Amino acid sequence: MMKESNGGVSDSVIRKVLISYFYVAIWIFLSFSVIVYNKYILDPKMYNWPFPISLTIIHMAFCSFLAFIAIHVFRFIELPSSMNGDLYVSSVLPIGALYSLSLWFSNSAYMYLSVSFIQMLKALMPVAVYSIGIMFKKETFNSSTMLNMLSISFGVAIAAYGEARFNVTGVSLQLAAVAFEATRLVLIQILLTSKGISLNPITSLYYVAPCCLAFLIVPWWFVELPRLRSAASFQPDLVIFGTNSICAFALNLAVFLLVGKTSALTMNVAGVVKDWLLIAFSWSVIRDTITPLNLIGYGIAFLGVAFYNHAKLQALKVKEMQKKAQQQDEESGALLDGDKKSDNQV
Structure with a gap:
């Protein structure tokens, strides 16, 4: 028998919750x-290394190398047998191209906007995913959902109006990053998930990071390489860039652990907690200015995102109940067929 604590909850349940x-x-x-x-690293007022493409290339090269070692040397994870050259070109390459653009623009935004305001703009992700999902016919238009999307957009618009360091270039870069990331998420459903292919963060990095690296080389060659040559006297700190790359790789592993051991809903809730912590950190430590309109606007957007996640959760529960009911009907039908056959044999 399982031991129970004073509150009547088993030790195994407590252990799972703590994990x-x-x-x-x-x-x-x-x-x-x-x-x-x-x-x-990127902010001109801090480390002042304004090369977002170069930083993304470093991350992708480091993650590609470690993913290769994890799969081919230590053999932690097996590659999906269904992945072939045609599927890679038709599915992985478009996803890698969008991922490279998303990382490039999102990292570039750090040079112009505060951490807190960037997190507020990221609240538009459900709006972008839903809108692009409708375009690709992965989502069905629903007036109540669209009203919810408008409320999120309205909240972000208020936050933007109240932003003390509003920068058109930075906002444009971050909005473009959101659009590319949302398109990438929708294409993952269309090009991979619908074909029964699921990639964990290690195999995702193994396939996506190299092509992402290749896509980034082109703009890097024309945009940042000439500037890097003119700044040849600059000596990058290997400790800073090394630990930064390790954190980027470890984050992908953490995503795998969080979703694999808990659920995507847990990650969404944790993301909300992280956003509020970043806003508090940006205000208290980095000393970014956060206005009352920022908080009011983000509060409206936050409520809209929370309602959207709740609606998605309820829809998933309904689907699961329908699947269980269908399975029970099929099992009952199989039993009836078996009984009929046995009666006929008698």
Whole structure:
């Protein structure tokens, strides 16, 4: 029998809850660290290394190398047998191209906007995913859902109106990053998930990071390489860039642990906690200015995102109940067929 605590809850349940909280804490810490670290490296008022494409290339090269070692040397994970050259070109390459653009623009935004305001703009992700899903016919238009999307957009618009350091270039870069990331998420469903292919963070990095690296080389060659040559006297700190790359790779592992050991819903809730922590950190430590309109606008957007996640959760529960009911009907039908056959034999 399972031991029970004073409150009547079994020790195994408590252990599972504590482990879940542990995975959540690791993911929040690493995600928090990567965002603040990137801001520190790219911001002109901090480390002042204004080369977002170069930083993304370093991350992708490091992640590609470690993913290759993990799969081919230590053999932690097996590659999906269904992946072939045609599927890679038709499915993985478009996803890698969108991922490279998303990372490039999101990292570039750190040079112009505060950490807190970037997190507020990221609240538009459900709006972008839903809108692009409708375009690709992966989502069905629903007036109540669209009203919810409008409320999120309205909240972000208020936050933007109240932003003390509003920068058109930075906002444009971040909105473009959201659009590319949303398109990437929708294409993952269309090009991979619908074909029964699921990639964990290690295999995702193994396939996506190299082609992402290749796509980034082209703009890097024309945009940043000439500037890097003119700044040849600059000596990058290997400790800073090394630890920053390790954090980026570890974050992908943390995503795998969090979703694999808990659920995607847990990650969404943890993401909300992380956003509020980043806003508080940006205000208290980095000393970014956060106005009352910022908080009011983000509060409206936050409520809209929370309602959207709740609606998605309820829809998933209904689907699961329908599947269970269908399975029970099929099992009952199989039993009836078996009984009929046995009666006929008698």
